[in-house]
Amino acid sequence: MNQDKKRKRVAALLLVAIVLVFWNLIQMLSPSEQQIRVVCVGDSITYGTGVENREENCYPVKLQEALGTKQWRVGNFGVEGATAQEAPDASYRKQDRYQQSLEYDADIVVLMLGTNDAKEENWKGREAFLADYETLVDSYRELDSGPKVILMTPPAAFLSDGNGEASFGIQAGAVKEIAEAVKSFGEAEGLTVIDLYTLTENHPEWFREDGVHPNVEGAGQIAGYVYDAVTAVEADSTEE
Numbered sequence: 001m002n003q004d005k006k007r008k009r010v011a012a013l014l015l016v017a018i019v020l021v022f023w024n025l026i027q028m029l030s031p032s033e034q035q036i037r038v039v040c041v042g043d044s045i046t047y048g049t050g051v052e053n054r055e056e057n058c059y060p061v062k063l064q065e066a067l068g069t070k071q072w073r074v075g076n077f078g079v080e081g082a083t084a085q086e087a088p089d090a091s092y093r094k095q096d097r098y099q100q101s102l103e104y105d106a107d108i109v110v111l112m113l114g115t116n117d118a119k120e121e122n123w124k125g126r127e128a129f130l131a132d133y134e135t136l137v138d139s140y141r142e143l144d145s146g147p148k149v150i151l152m153t154p155p156a157a158f159l160s161d162g163n164g165e166a167s168f169g170i171q172a173g174a175v176k177e178i179a180e181a182v183k184s185f186g187e188a189e190g191l192t193v194i195d196l197y198t199l200t201e202n203h204p205e206w207f208r209e210d211g212v213h214p215n216v217e218g219a220g221q222i223a224g225y226v227y228d229a230v231t232a233v234e235a236d237s238t239e240e
Contacts, residue, residue, distance in 0.1 A: 035073040038063070038230055039106040039147070041092070041140075043116050045155065045222075046078030050213035057216045062223035067230070077101040084113040084133045088122050093136060102139065106147040108230050109140045112196065114154035114182060115212065118174035120165075126181050133185065148233045151186040152194040152226070153179035155218075156201040158211030167210035192233055194225050 040046050040060040048058025055061065060076035067074065077100060082092040092098050092113060101109075113136070116122060117129055140149050157166035157175045166172050179197035186193035199221075200206060206218030214222060 034071070036071060036107045036234060037105055037145075038067075038072060038074045039101050039104050039109045039140075040074060040076050040078065040112075040226075041098075041101055041109060042078045042112040042152075043082040043092075044078065044080040045115060045213060046076065046112055047080055048076070048078065048219065049080055050208050050210070050215075051219050052216055057219055059214070059219040059222040059226065062220050063226050063230075066223060066227045075101070075104050075106075077104075081116055082113060083116045083122055084136055085117050085122060085124065085129055086132045086135075087124065088116075090116060091132075093139070102143065105145045106140070106143065107145065108150065108233060109147045110150045110152060110194075110226055110230065111137065111140070112152035112154060114178040115157065115170060115175060118154070118157070118171050118178055119169045120171060121169070123171065123174045126177060129178060130181055130185055133182070137185075137189075137191075148192070148237060150192045150194065150226075150229050150233060151182055153182045153197045155196045155199075155207075155214070155222075158204045158207060160211050167212050170212060192229055194229050196222065196225065199225060 040063070046058070046060065048054040051057045058076065060074050060078070064072065064074040077097045079092060079095045079097050081090040082095060083090050084092060086093065137149060137151070140147060154175055157170050157172045159165065159172055160167050176197065179195070183193050183195055200218070203218070204211065206214055206221055208215050
């Protein structure tokens with residue numbers, strides 16, 4: 001009789017343990033109501049193209065590590081080749097990941113686009129860029145979840161030839177112009193802006209040989225800048 005009771009007790013404890021394991025797994029895989037949800041919007045730099053062990057070292061993953069998983073949940077919605085401008089087929093708003101990012105119930109959106117807009121075939125000038133950029137930004141500002149939007153300028157693009165171009169036909173001068181436009185727009189709208197262009201322009205060692213995509217060190221540096229911004233924004237919203 002005592003042996004049966006002991007076996008039943010062990011079985012009950014085992015069942016409780018299994019339930020707890022599955023509950024914790026579910027909590028890890030999906031954001032809870034208590035977690036602060038951060039959406040990282042961008043192109044291949046956000047996605048992590050070229051970063052060694054991308055699943056572990058792209059900047060959104062490094063950001064998640066720095067923030068921890070108890071209070072924060074970071075979503076990587078980067079799309080390779082994406083632009084802010086509407087004309088190219090690679091426009092971010094034409095991508096499935098765009099719709100998914102809108103449905104993430106974000107508390108904070110970190111938006112970094114512009115590098116691919118600087119390609120000769122895409123670049124239509126500052127005003128055309130800002131018109132589409134503002135539309136994209138507003139699509140997040142108007143969400144029911146009321147997220148705080150953080151703008152991040154594209155990083156510097158380092159030249160690979162003597163014609164003013166980096167890899168992939170990206171025009172270094174246009175990248176700088178886009179960075180200045182994003183910074184001015186953000187300041188005029190009262191949004192937090194991470195001036196990644198200025199922060200990276202003297203650090204070619206943070207990038208791969210193509211001069212465009214960050215390496216592991218560069219992704220870590222970007223994550224650090226974003227960490228400072230999102231925690232500051234969250235602290236300010238808590239005080240309001």
